[in-house]
Amino acid sequence: MEGRSWVGIVYRMVVFGFVLSLAPLAFSETNAASSASTSAQTIDPTLLKWSGNLRHRFDSIRNESPAAGKNETYDQARLRLRFGATANPVENLKIEMRLATGTGGTSTNQSYGDTVKGSRNYEIKLDRAAFDYGVNDFIHVGGGRMANPFVLVGENDMLFDSDLNFDGTAFLLGQNWGDVEVGVSAGLFILDDSKDTSAASASDVRLDALQVNAKVKMGWMDVIATAAEYTYCGVSQHAAIVTGDFAGNSNSGGVYTYGYRVTAYGLELQTTMSEIPLRAFFEMAQNSEGIDRTASIVGLRMGQLKNAGDFAMAWDYREVQKDATLGILTDAEAFGGGTDGRSHRFTAGYGVNKSLSAWLAFLSGEKGISAGAAPAGRKRITLDALIKF
Numbered sequence: 001m002e003g004r005s006w007v008g009i010v011y012r013m014v015v016f017g018f019v020l021s022l023a024p025l026a027f028s029e030t031n032a033a034s035s036a037s038t039s040a041q042t043i044d045p046t047l048l049k050w051s052g053n054l055r056h057r058f059d060s061i062r063n064e065s066p067a068a069g070k071n072e073t074y075d076q077a078r079l080r081l082r083f084g085a086t087a088n089p090v091e092n093l094k095i096e097m098r099l100a101t102g103t104g105g106t107s108t109n110q111s112y113g114d115t116v117k118g119s120r121n122y123e124i125k126l127d128r129a130a131f132d133y134g135v136n137d138f139i140h141v142g143g144g145r146m147a148n149p150f151v152l153v154g155e156n157d158m159l160f161d162s163d164l165n166f167d168g169t170a171f172l173l174g175q176n177w178g179d180v181e182v183g184v185s186a187g188l189f190i191l192d193d194s195k196d197t198s199a200a201s202a203s204d205v206r207l208d209a210l211q212v213n214a215k216v217k218m219g220w221m222d223v224i225a226t227a228a229e230y231t232y233c234g235v236s237q238h239a240a241i242v243t244g245d246f247a248g249n250s251n252s253g254g255v256y257t258y259g260y261r262v263t264a265y266g267l268e269l270q271t272t273m274s275e276i277p278l279r280a281f282f283e284m285a286q287n288s289e290g291i292d293r294t295a296s297i298v299g300l301r302m303g304q305l306k307n308a309g310d311f312a313m314a315w316d317y318r319e320v321q322k323d324a325t326l327g328i329l330t331d332a333e334a335f336g337g338g339t340d341g342r343s344h345r346f347t348a349g350y351g352v353n354k355s356l357s358a359w360l361a362f363l364s365g366e367k368g369i370s371a372g373a374a375p376a377g378r379k380r381i382t383l384d385a386l387i388k389f
Helices: 003-022 029-041
Strands: 048-065 070-090 093-100 125-134 139-146 166-177 180-192 204-217 221-233 260-273 278-285 295-303 311-322 341-351 356-365 376-388
Touching: 070 125, 070 341
Parallel strands: none
Antiparallel strands: 048 070, 048 376, 070 093, 093 125, 125 139, 139 166, 166 180, 180 204, 204 221, 221 260, 260 278, 278 295, 295 311, 311 341, 341 356, 356 376
């Protein structure tokens, strides 16, 4: 079944590519204008565009587990630095490079005094190294360690943490027909390239993914819809991909119980009110295996921080059952990360100036919501100073 999944993705890519390749013939006037605009751009192969961000965070976490008799609170201060550059050596080719603090994966935070004692230097690791090549006006090919190539309604992190990067190859197709934009994202990403011949970890683990998305302008409102299939090949009966951490997923005897073939659908509505951006979104997902195998998130976003005095607020609620998706890739903050939990999250941000903003977040949820489990409450408050440069 796993082999057929990738064959199916390739087949569907060919079909979508053929259909979209007909679009320039029908809309040649629009594409001619776009090509003229692109050719007018000046490409400087020696120019690197630098950017980055620095975040200083105060973090307070309270864990409540009545069944275990625990009720603990701990505070920590954390640092995140991300620093990178992009280059355009030739027309239609973009290269991105970025370094970051932390251990990578679903977090690039470095807790002060945690793994590095006595004020010694922190490690800097490779966060991204990828290329994006525009084959033509509507087909792009990417490879390397790249940012998430999928459209996420409301920029939500239910299935994929916002810090997560993808290792592998991606194909992006897109076409614009006036008020309608259609896109297709597909790719093969490596999670575990195993050279161990033991039974529990002999197979490689990869993500085969396909997403179709559309954006429609409807007068005062934009509508975004997504449909995706994420197939994690080689997971069932495999040892923990991250050593000893099944991140909420069902396991027995040190291996995963189920495979993960996740179908997800998302919807987002965008509008403005008194020049304030408003976004409402919903996404649901279901795994083809397991008993507790569904997940959903709903949320609202208001405002955007661009200048001094700007204000933004957001709320979302999610419930991610035990085997709804592969837990090691989900958001690391809501209910402690992984699966098998539910959580509310409230955030508010204020723009001090164009570079500096202040953020406050409150998360309240519980871990262990599957049948027969004893839920453990978790509350978290974060206060951030974020500087972009």
